[in-house]
Amino acid sequence: MDRGKQRRVLVATMLGVFVSGWPAVILVAALPEIGDNLDASTSTLSWVLSLPMLVGAVMLPTFGRLGDLKGQRRVFLI
Template sequence: MTATATPPPDAPAEPLPASVTAVVGLLVLFEVTSGFLQVGLAPLLPDLADHLGMGSAALSWVVSVQLLAAAVCVPLFGRLGDLYGHRRMLRVALALIAAGT
């Protein structure tokens, strides 16, 4: 029989830098805020239509524009990230989200 070698014990992981933790925390905050905004929009649609005097066809564009913007911006920011750096484009996207919110 042949002896099997045991793998060396794992080295303790080093803690993440504070900047990485701050960016991850900011991303989580934006995602939670975005989720609340998207979930909170659906119950408000009938009141929004009454207030603005919109028909159901025009009201459907409120939801469709949000999805259309995401479908355009995701590949666009991916390509711009390849050209100019993903960190820079992440910062730009976060600033745009913060300004829009």
């Protein structure tokens, strides 16, 4: 693989990692407003933060297996 292609793959991967983590940052910033508007308890708000991580933990092996079967590039682009 030439240097240009390696660089594009690196940038695409870094962008994917950044985009996948961004919703958690938004949730943390918006959590006080969400709690105030919905009169949510602290335990409910903790689920708001925990649920996306739980879904990610469940989906990671699923998408890993799908990547093994269909190809990592195709799964990453989904």
